[in-house]
Amino acid sequence: MPAINLAPASRRFGGVVLIAFLGAALVFFVMRAGHGDPALTALGDQATPEAIAAFHKRWGLDAPLVVQFWRWLSGALAGNFGMSMTVAGGVPIADLIASRLPNTLFIGFYAMAIAVTISLVAGTVSALHHGRMIDSVATGMAVLGISMPDFWLSYVLVYVLALGAGIFPSYGFVSPRVSLADALYSGFLPAFAIAAPMAASFTRMLRTALIETLYRDHVRVARSLGYSETFIFVHYVFRNALIPYVTVIGLQVRYLLGGTVVVERIFGIPGIGALMVDAAFGRDYGLVQACALTFLICVLIVNFLVDSLCAALNPRSA
Amino acid sequence: MTEAALIEVVNLRTAFAVGSQRVEAVRGVSFSIAAGEVFGLIGESGSGKTVTGLSLLRLLPPHASVAADAMRFRGEDLTRLSGEEFRALRGIQLAMIFQDPVGSFNPAKTVSWHLKQAIARRRACSGTGEADWPEESAQNLRDIGIRAPERVLASYPHQLSGGMLQRALIAMVIALRPALIIADEPTTNLDNLVERQILDLIRTQQRKLGASVLYVTHDLGVAGEICDRIAVMYAGEIVEMGPARDVLERPRHPYAQGLLQTSASLDRRDEYLYELQGEPGVRGAVEGCGFAARCPQAMPKCRSTQPRLVDVGAGHVSRCLLHDQ
Amino acid sequence: MRAFFAHKLAVIGAAVTGFVLLAVIAGPWLLPYSPTEADFLALLASPSLAHPFGTDSFGRDVLTRILYGARVSLAVSVAGVLSAALLGGSAGLVSAYVGGWSAAVLMRIADLLFSFPSFVLALFLMVVLGFGVANIAVSIALIYLPLFARLARNMALVVKEEPWVQAAQLMGQSTFSILSREILPNIAAPLFVQIALGIAFGIVIEAGLSFLGLGVQPPDPSLGTIMADGREYFQRAPWVLTLSGVAISIALLGLNLLSDGIRDVMDPKLRARL
Numbered sequence: 001m002p003a004i005n006l007a008p009a010s011r012r013f014g015g016v017v018l019i020a021f022l023g024a025a026l027v028f029f030v031m032r033a034g035h036g037d038p039a040l041t042a043l044g045d046q047a048t049p050e051a052i053a054a055f056h057k058r059w060g061l062d063a064p065l066v067v068q069f070w071r072w073l074s075g076a077l078a079g080n081f082g083m084s085m086t087v088a089g090g091v092p093i094a095d096l097i098a099s100r101l102p103n104t105l106f107i108g109f110y111a112m113a114i115a116v117t118i119s120l121v122a123g124t125v126s127a128l129h130h131g132r133m134i135d136s137v138a139t140g141m142a143v144l145g146i147s148m149p150d151f152w153l154s155y156v157l158v159y160v161l162a163l164g165a166g167i168f169p170s171y172g173f174v175s176p177r178v179s180l181a182d183a184l185y186s187g188f189l190p191a192f193a194i195a196a197p198m199a200a201s202f203t204r205m206l207r208t209a210l211i212e213t214l215y216r217d218h219v220r221v222a223r224s225l226g227y228s229e230t231f232i233f234v235h236y237v238f239r240n241a242l243i244p245y246v247t248v249i250g251l252q253v254r255y256l257l258g259g260t261v262v263v264e265r266i267f268g269i270p271g272i273g274a275l276m277v278d279a280a281f282g283r284d285y286g287l288v289q290a291c292a293l294t295f296l297i298c299v300l301i302v303n304f305l306v307d308s309l310c311a312a313l314n315p316r317s318a
Numbered sequence: 319m320t321e322a323a324l325i326e327v328v329n330l331r332t333a334f335a336v337g338s339q340r341v342e343a344v345r346g347v348s349f350s351i352a353a354g355e356v357f358g359l360i361g362e363s364g365s366g367k368t369v370t371g372l373s374l375l376r377l378l379p380p381h382a383s384v385a386a387d388a389m390r391f392r393g394e395d396l397t398r399l400s401g402e403e404f405r406a407l408r409g410i411q412l413a414m415i416f417q418d419p420v421g422s423f424n425p426a427k428t429v430s431w432h433l434k435q436a437i438a439r440r441r442a443c444s445g446t447g448e449a450d451w452p453e454e455s456a457q458n459l460r461d462i463g464i465r466a467p468e469r470v471l472a473s474y475p476h477q478l479s480g481g482m483l484q485r486a487l488i489a490m491v492i493a494l495r496p497a498l499i500i501a502d503e504p505t506t507n508l509d510n511l512v513e514r515q516i517l518d519l520i521r522t523q524q525r526k527l528g529a530s531v532l533y534v535t536h537d538l539g540v541a542g543e544i545c546d547r548i549a550v551m552y553a554g555e556i557v558e559m560g561p562a563r564d565v566l567e568r569p570r571h572p573y574a575q576g577l578l579q580t581s582a583s584l585d586r587r588d589e590y591l592y593e594l595q596g597e598p599g600v601r602g603a604v605e606g607c608g609f610a611a612r613c614p615q616a617m618p619k620c621r622s623t624q625p626r627l628v629d630v631g632a633g634h635v636s637r638c639l640l641h642d643q
Numbered sequence: 644m645r646a647f648f649a650h651k652l653a654v655i656g657a658a659v660t661g662f663v664l665l666a667v668i669a670g671p672w673l674l675p676y677s678p679t680e681a682d683f684l685a686l687l688a689s690p691s692l693a694h695p696f697g698t699d700s701f702g703r704d705v706l707t708r709i710l711y712g713a714r715v716s717l718a719v720s721v722a723g724v725l726s727a728a729l730l731g732g733s734a735g736l737v738s739a740y741v742g743g744w745s746a747a748v749l750m751r752i753a754d755l756l757f758s759f760p761s762f763v764l765a766l767f768l769m770v771v772l773g774f775g776v777a778n779i780a781v782s783i784a785l786i787y788l789p790l791f792a793r794l795a796r797n798m799a800l801v802v803k804e805e806p807w808v809q810a811a812q813l814m815g816q817s818t819f820s821i822l823s824r825e826i827l828p829n830i831a832a833p834l835f836v837q838i839a840l841g842i843a844f845g846i847v848i849e850a851g852l853s854f855l856g857l858g859v860q861p862p863d864p865s866l867g868t869i870m871a872d873g874r875e876y877f878q879r880a881p882w883v884l885t886l887s888g889v890a891i892s893i894a895l896l897g898l899n900l901l902s903d904g905i906r907d908v909m910d911p912k913l914r915a916r917l
Contacts (some may be wrong), residue, residue, distance in 0.1 A: 229626030258762030
């Protein structure tokens with residue numbers, strides 16, 4: 001693999017930082033625009049003007065909005081997001097997020113690993129046998145996979161595999177920090193529910209990319225030189241199909257993280273998704289903001305890594 | 319045919335299944351090439367010349383069917399070989415230089431990697447050559463006439479010009495030292511100056527290796543320059559075949575005559591270029607001579623009788639009823 | 644057109660989608676039940692001739708609720724996606740044609756919105772705007788706005804260079820006329836593909852939000868709320884949850900196959916443009 005060219009990578013990273021900053025601003029100002037006064041939220045509609053003024057003074061809400069944003073941002077960078085109002089009264093938001101983030105990330109990676117594994121196998125098999133029965137079966141399953149909402153699939157899985165066959169638990173996620181094996185076991189169903197639609201679209205993309213590459217000129221040249229089919233497949237076909245495949249994976253990260261929200265709720269996993277839903281119901285706006293921002297940053301980081309991988313794989317991007 | 323024939327093809331027929339129809343691209347082609355000989359296969363696009371080359375190397379897509387009465391290479395019948403046995407011959411005994419050098423390289427790998435694979439393949443088969451492969455790659459490129467091989471070796475295909483890539487491709491094929499090289503219009507996509515150089519290159523290397531070349535082209539001038547013997551193809555059949563000089567200076571088949579006149583007319587820069595009337599049609603079953611519809615010398619019986627190859631003297635044959643009296 | 648009908652899957656997709664639309668529009672008129680009135684005499688009845696999909700915990704006919712709910716889901720999704728296509732598409736078209744720094748700003752904003760996971764953004768917007776059906780449509784619109792803007796812009800940039808567009812410019816055709824008559828028809832097909840896919844995912848978003856309780860409020864039916872109901876008594880009456888999920892899946896399947904069909908028919912051109 002060629003050495004990673006640092007200049008474009010740092011430019012991309014700069015872009016990431018910029019978007020993170022803009023995202024933070026967006027989240028902050030939009031939330032304020034929607035629910036202008038945190039004082040009313042905290043103290044209730046019946047609060048007296050004096051109480052509100054005192055609240056403002058106490059929490060620095062009498063300063064201009066931009067200054068408040070700056071304070072919030074600098075606090076956030078230092079790891080201080082303020083405190084949760086209703087979901088876990090008085091607990092620093094940063095702590096809440098820190099304790100939940102690993103669970104969400106674990107499920108996310110798990111789901112991605114499942115999706116990639118399935119698609120590598122299914123995509124390769126259906127491409128090599130394209131036009132035949134096994135290809136139609138795989139493609140059919142892929143279309144089905146995309147068509148099933150993940151929260152419904154969760155229940156189907158629970159019904160069949162957990163309650164029905166008793167193979168997997170239907171509730172009670174064990175954190176990977178406690179026991180990795182238990183986490184893998186209890187996390188399988190939720191990860192699979194999220195993974196299924198992704199596996200479907202990855203499979204389709206890999207199949208298409210492989211088939212297209214199979215008929216390229218350079219594959220024919222390699223064959224004319226007498227290289228073995230396996231060698232040709234690995235170095236000529238698969239290697240060149242990797243770029244569109246990895247690109248699609250990158251595009252799905254947004255879906256991946258979004259999918260955790262509902263699935264966490266269903267399976268009772270203490271992650272950021274479930275936290276955000278709780279915060280939404282509890283009208284804990286600071287927490288909602290922080291969760292949204294956390295998700296944004298996760299997406300940005302993963303996209304950055306995937307983009308860098310794509311650039312490394314593609315000699316034309318030098 | 320002589321015993322010195324390196325490769326002998328008898329009655330090669332290749333057809334493609336397109337939808338529900340069957341298109342015959344090659345309809346009974348027979349020829350032989352001696353060791354060290356440069357054999358030219360000439361025709362317009364669609365005549366079946368490229369498909370002939372691909373058929374020899376079994377490089378056609380799955381919907382093509384190839385059949386032949388015999389395809390003997392060094393005496394051994396190729397049609398009897400299994401897929402794996404045939405693969406062993408590819409590159410080492412039979413190799414091909416393709417028309418489009420840019421598309422022929424793996425875009426994700428450097429030229430150095432390409433050469434390394436070719437060298438490794440040859441070494442695996444002949445068990446020789448303990449020299450460092452980077453040094454051998456560089457030497458191969460120098461032999462081809464590239465003065466600064468290190469830069470080319472380190473480059474990716476998209477960073478090099480078409481001419482340079484074609485040279486590198488030739489270097490790869492030469493590294494394998496095949497006995498027969500099929501060159502499929504290797505200079506068509508290159509500009510004239512580079513075309514010259516590549517032609518010279520092919521000629522030099524061919525002599526050095528003592529290899530035979532099946533040179534496929536539509537360009538009569540090029541064929542005249544480097545070929546020892548020539549076959550002219552039309553609509554999937556060979557219509558004239560013989561020593562290059564003979565065929566080009568005294569063509570006997572009306573189609574070959576037409577081709578030559580067109581070429582000469584171009585060279586003379588006539589005001590009105592000589593043109594062959596009509597176009598080759600879609601190939602289904604044909605009654606009579608395939609060229610009859612366009613032939614200025616056509617006779618009534620041409621449309622009903624299939625002409626066969628007739629000897630017109632000194633190893634020169636023509637497929638025309640004119641000579642079959 | 645003929646090519647479209649030759650493609651089996653596309654035809655199936657169109658047929659399924661058509662069937663779904665028909666069921667959703669005409670169905671409720673044909674069925675005698677009300678989606679919200681409770682019938683305490685038939686609680687949690689399993690599927691039968693009288694109630695093909697069974698009844699829920701309030702005795703309401705599940706099939707009727709699904710059809711009414713589907714109306715809501717589809718309406719919300721279509722409204723959201725079409726607005727996004729119109730607004731985003733126009734913005735993208737104009738930015739491609741006009742260029743300049745306003746285009747750059749637009750694209751930055753689109754990138755920003757695009758960097759949020761869709762569901763998270765939807766959730767955030769529901770919190771800001773307040774829960775309820777109309778706001779779901781707004782959320783969906785905002786989620787898809789950047790997608791359509793970017794799509795329209797990328798393709799318009801390519802088409803803009805085509806000779807017939809430049810000819811139109813030279814002949815003095817107005818910008819609006821060029822945009823609508825020369826550029827738009829050529830980028831229509833990929834847009835339709837994305838619209839179909841967007842509606843499909845929009846249904847999922849709406850169902851998800853309603854499922855969590857942030858969207859349509861009970862007793863009004865929505866595919867998501869029916870599923871949420873069904874989950875409560877999943878073990879006793881699994882058909883509620885299962886069948887509402889099947890309904891969603893069928894709609895999605897139809898839309899996916901349809902968009903695949905359009906994409907395959909437009910294939911060579913599509914691949915070049917995207």
